[in-house]
Structure formats: structure tokens, C-alpha cells
Amino acid sequence: xxxxxxxxxxxKGAWSPEEDKKLIAYIKRYGIWNWAEMAKPAGLQRSGxxxxxxxxxxxxxxxxxxxxxxxxxxxxxxxHEKLGNRWSVIASKLPGRTDNExxxxxxxxxxxxxxxxxxxxxxxxxxxxxxxxxxxxxPPPTNVPNALISESSTATSTNSLPxxxxxxxx
DNA sequence: AAGTCATACAACCGCCGGAAT
DNA sequence: TATTCCGGCGGTTGTATGACT
Numbered sequence: 001x002x003x004x005x006x007x008x009x010x011x012k013g014a015w016s017p018e019e020d021k022k023l024i025a026y027i028k029r030y031g032i033w034n035w036a037e038m039a040k041p042a043g044l045q046r047s048g049x050x051x052x053x054x055x056x057x058x059x060x061x062x063x064x065x066x067x068x069x070x071x072x073x074x075x076x077x078x079x080h081e082k083l084g085n086r087w088s089v090i091a092s093k094l095p096g097r098t099d100n101e102x103x104x105x106x107x108x109x110x111x112x113x114x115x116x117x118x119x120x121x122x123x124x125x126x127x128x129x130x131x132x133x134x135x136x137x138x139p140p141p142t143n144v145p146n147a148l149i150s151e152s153s154t155a156t157s158t159n160s161l162p163x164x165x166x167x168x169x170x
Numbered sequence: 171a172a173g174t175c176a177t178a179c180a181a182c183c184g185c186c187g188g189a190a191t
Numbered sequence: 192t193a194t195t196c197c198g199g200c201g202g203t204t205g206t207a208t209g210a211c212t
Contacts, residue, residue, distance in 0.1 A: 053180090
């Protein structure tokens with residue numbers, strides 16, 4: 001299959017301030033019309049996906065950076081309990097936060113916090129745990145959160161990008 | 171002061187669904 | 192209707208930085 005953008009010499013890794021400026025300037029001028037095709041005229045040797053990710057997660061106006069508030073953390077925990085790893089849905093409830101940021105924060109902080117809460121369970125010796133464990137050495141079949149299974153997987157993204165907006169292809 | 175380890179964050183990868191043709 | 196392409200999502204990895212020994 002012919003990819004619309006060849007993989008030749010595509011840059012990877014951290015974005016430079018220069019690249020950020022190029023992407024912002026291009027989007028300001030022409031809008032978002034096709035990530036895969038935009039990179040070249042924007043002067044970026046990046047994949048469309050990389051550009052999109054950079055824009056959505058860091059450059060888009062209204063993105064909050066920095067510490068999560070107590071309220072935000074509680075919301076994340078609550079929604080994660082209900083929805084599982086549907087980060088984009090959770091992100092939609094937290095204006096200015098991105099799914100990637102929430103996901104990272106969850107793995108870095110919140111999941112641990114919940115894990116530590118397991119310590120509040122009644123004490124059991126290893127022998128007792130073995131005795132009452134019916135499971136084998138394999139891990140549980142999935143890590144799908146309990147509350148989730150029945151949910152349809154069509155998460156509607158709420159990243160309100162000006163995507164394919166009025167601006168015509170240059 | 172130097173080396174090692176742990177943590178947090180940024181970015182990439184692969185897969186899937188929907189739209190367009 | 193079938194195929195192709197693009198955007199979006201979630202999982203995972205790589206790297207920089209700070210804490211600890």
C-alpha cells in the first residue's frame with residue numbers, strides 16, 4: 001500500500017521549540033486539514049501522527065500543564081472506577097487535560113495510591129493467601145476493570161479540535 | 171562528589187472504527 | 192459492497208531529572 005507520506009528521514013523524539021513554532025504557525029494560517037499531508041508544507045520532518053499528538057497534547061490552546069488538583073484527581077479516580085481505562089472519555093470531563101496526561105498521571109500516582117489502599121485489607125500471611133487462592137500462577141485473564149465490560153468501545157472524542165475546519169488546503 | 175536507582179513525563183507504536191471513494 | 196485512508200485511542204517505551212547511598 002502506498003502511504004501518502006513516506007517514512008524517509010522522519011524525525012523522532014522530543015520536539016524542539018522551533019518545530020513547535022512551525023506547527024503552530026502553520027495551523028494558525030491554514031488550520032488542520034490533513035495531518036499526514038500537513039507536515040511537509042509546514043516544514044516539519046515528522047509523521048502526521050507525531051504532529052497531531054504534539055498539537056493535541058501540548059500546543060493546542062487551553063491545555064493545562066502542571067499539578068493536578070485534588071478535585072481533578074478525585075474525578076479521575078471516580079471515573080476510572082466507572083469507565084476503566086477510557087482515558088479520552090475521562091479527559092473530556094476535565095477541561096484542559098489530555099488523555100495522555102491523565103493516563104500518565106494515573107500510572108505515576110493514582111494507581112499506586114489505590115494499590116497502597118490494599119494494605120488496609122485484613123492482614124494475611126503468605127501461607128494463608130496461598131491456602132485461599134484458587135487461582136494458579138498465571139495472572140488474571142484480563143485487567144479489564146470490573147465496571148467496564150459492557151461498555152461500547154466507541155468513545156466519542158471530545159477533543160474539540162478545529163479539525164478539518166473551514167480553512168482550505170493551501 | 172560520583173554512581174545508582176526511582177520517578178515523571180513525552181513520545182511512539184499498533185490497532186481499530188468511521189468516512190470517503 | 193469492498194477497499195483504502197485517516198484520525199483517534201490505549202498501551203508501552205525511552206529519556207531526563209531528582210533522590211538516595
